[in-house]
Amino acid sequence: MTDKSVRVMVVDDHPMWRDGVARDLADEGFEVVATADGVRAATERAAAAQPDVVLMDMNMPDGNGATATAAILEKCPDAHVLVLSASDERDDVLDAVKAGATGYLVKSAQRAELVAAVLATSNGQAVFTPGLAGLVLGEYRRIARDPGPSTPVLTERETQVLREVAKGLSSRQIANRLSISPRTVENHVGASLRKLQLANRVELTRYAIEHGLDTD
Template structure:
């Protein structure tokens, strides 16, 4: 956090200097404090540790790795940061990996400056920026995990509730939190909480799967 608690601090991570500079200018013009920029995994981690940004805008293609690796590295270096992934729609599977690594949301790079500002504001406030494409991906991922090769272990994986599944389906159809709230007779904040819970479960599910893999491979043995 910066000295002015009301001003959101942001780090922009992208390997294209012109795009990185342009986004930084847009954010500064909208009242955010851009405290750092980076073009790769290592530089993002070191600068996040040094500046402790509230929000990290994360591109998927970097000079020395990808956005999922950088997300994990940044959150290890600055645990209180929130990562908002910016990506081309063709990289959605990569975005899912970034969300599993801890990203709070996803925005396509074709978004307008106003949409970017709204997304950064929402991310800083702890909301999940969850687009229809990402919601559909998450639903598919849960179906894949729940019908995995070892269903006897299914109880180890966090499961979506019926309400969370219902909310995700409506997000995937393009409805906003307020529209979903009206349809389901919930407050928009409750809808957003369901989305945040889903993201947390997906990140937990990924850790559970990693632990299983380690056990199966004997990695956890002395």
């Protein structure tokens, strides 16, 4: 029998849809640990609930699913995000994946498809509605052929902060080491993320390690 003891959070601004999906998943044996109706609520509740899988809508009153995905993965690096959206627009799909989403389903998916997708996502497997996987693969192939401009150069201070991030230090610890404020640390982290086109602190740490910045 398949183990369905997976902690799930459902993020959608439509109450009837959100509650219906949560109820369906609970009926299938999943543990629904939280629901949310927007980016801010999703980020706060995910940090508290630490779900294994987050079912994410793309359109919300205070932002979009890509923004919420990046914010949640910052707070819950072990979580996996599965987008469940009415939109199958190219930009929405690619934005979600670039923000760190593991998969993308459209809301026309059947209940059995959703159950299977949540299980697969909890194991880190990429799940896409037929046709969307090809879109994502095609985009990565395009990037491989034409990577675009060279990586932007970080400032000396940004590089210093990045070295400490790679060591797993918190913003407060980094601030104490470098004699700057935690807010300044976060500003440097944010600037580095934008320059390097990375989605979250986890990806930033991976980048730093891959480039040998985790050693003095």
